Amino acid sequence: MQAPYDVIVIGGGPAGLTAGLYTSRAGLRTLLVEQLMPGGQAATTDMVENYPGFPEGIAGPELMQRFEQQAVRFGLEVRIAQAQAISVRGRDRIVSVGDEELVAGALIIASGSSPRKLGVPGEDAFRGRGVSYCATCDGPLYRDAVLAMVGGGDSAVKEGIFLTKFARKVYLIHRRDELRASGVTRDRALSNEKIEFVWNSVVEEIVGEQMVSGVRVRNVKTREQSTLPVDGVFIFVGTEPNTGFVKGILKLDEKGTLVTNRDTETLVPGIFAAGDVQEPFAQQIAVAVGHGAQAAMMAEHYLAEQRRE
Numbered sequence: 001m002q003a004p005y006d007v008i009v010i011g012g013g014p015a016g017l018t019a020g021l022y023t024s025r026a027g028l029r030t031l032l033v034e035q036l037m038p039g040g041q042a043a044t045t046d047m048v049e050n051y052p053g054f055p056e057g058i059a060g061p062e063l064m065q066r067f068e069q070q071a072v073r074f075g076l077e078v079r080i081a082q083a084q085a086i087s088v089r090g091r092d093r094i095v096s097v098g099d100e101e102l103v104a105g106a107l108i109i110a111s112g113s114s115p116r117k118l119g120v121p122g123e124d125a126f127r128g129r130g131v132s133y134c135a136t137c138d139g140p141l142y143r144d145a146v147l148a149m150v151g152g153g154d155s156a157v158k159e160g161i162f163l164t165k166f167a168r169k170v171y172l173i174h175r176r177d178e179l180r181a182s183g184v185t186r187d188r189a190l191s192n193e194k195i196e197f198v199w200n201s202v203v204e205e206i207v208g209e210q211m212v213s214g215v216r217v218r219n220v221k222t223r224e225q226s227t228l229p230v231d232g233v234f235i236f237v238g239t240e241p242n243t244g245f246v247k248g249i250l251k252l253d254e255k256g257t258l259v260t261n262r263d264t265e266t267l268v269p270g271i272f273a274a275g276d277v278q279e280p281f282a283q284q285i286a287v288a289v290g291h292g293a294q295a296a297m298m299a300e301h302y303l304a305e306q307r308r309e
């Protein structure tokens with residue numbers, strides 16, 4: 001018996017929605033399973049300035065809405081549910097969602113990545129009470145506030161600049177004396193008068209009573225400790241791939257990203273991966289889109305071969 005779906009895509013960020021667009025447009029019955037709402041991390045970005053085709057930039061949520069509309073127009077089905085496990089039975093590729101098994105001929109894993117935690121005391125206790133991993137979501141709550149942004153990469157710096165729209169001051173706390181972020185983003189931050197850089201420093205504790213009231217910081221060069229009074233702490237210290245549900249089935253590398261060949265196929269035939277979940281370095285919307293399109297085309301090719309056999 002033929003599986004009810006030709007393709008199931010797990011994850012509704014740029015990679016997953018692009019894969020869904022391509023497979024649906026190719027006439028393959030495709031289901032996209034997304035645990036929150038389509039858009040992924042890109043939908044939590046205030047302004048995307050480096051995705052081609054939008055010379056003035058475009059708001060992340062709007063860009064991702066357009067991705068979804070385009071894919072749905074070609075017949076992509078979207079289901080809000082959490083993929084808990086995947087398995088293989090003969091030619092069937094199966095996604096477990098609660099008690100239900102969703103069956104397809106091919107899978108595309110595009111489950112993206114989640115914010116990495118700092119792992120310091122107070123981080124979990126004050127989550128939602130001053131600790132945040134999403135500036136677009138929570139930034140507007142901090143009008144005239146003093147905030148800490150932790151991290152020195154593109155995300156921390158870009159989102160730190162975004163926070164200055166609301167906050168009166170943002171401490172950007174970075175463990176080195178040079179930003180990892182580069183180019184325009186770095187230059188804009190360095191010339192932003194509302195950002196005070198706290199170089200060579202790590203956060204050791206987030207403190208407060210009901211809500212966050214400060215961060216305890218140590219200078220890694222001088223070993224000096226100080227407490228910065230802040231109303232909120234935003235943490236952007238990188239991401240970790242969302243691969244919990246594929247463990248034991250698919251191979252992961254030492255960074256936890258999915259191992260694929262250059263055609264985006266994992267070590268299990270008929271299961272492909274695209275986007276941040278298989279890309280440890282270039283986590284860009286444009287890259288995820290390319291991988292998503294490639295995974296879709298490879299899945300189409302795989303299914304055609306299967307039908308010929």
Ligand code: NAP
Nearest residue numbers: 151152153154155156175176180236237238239281282283
């Ligand atoms: P990232 O580039 O890996 O940067 C993570 C930052 O957090 C680094 O500055 C790192 O310090 C710091 N860090 C890591 N662990 C830490 C810890 N335990 N304590 C304190 N600091 C810690 O991550 P990202 O900024 O999320 O970016 C991920 C990818 O997305 C990158 O490829 C980035 O270029 C891309 N991105 C691009 C844009 C864009 O507009 N083009 C926007 C956002 C993200 P070190 O520098 O010392 O390692």
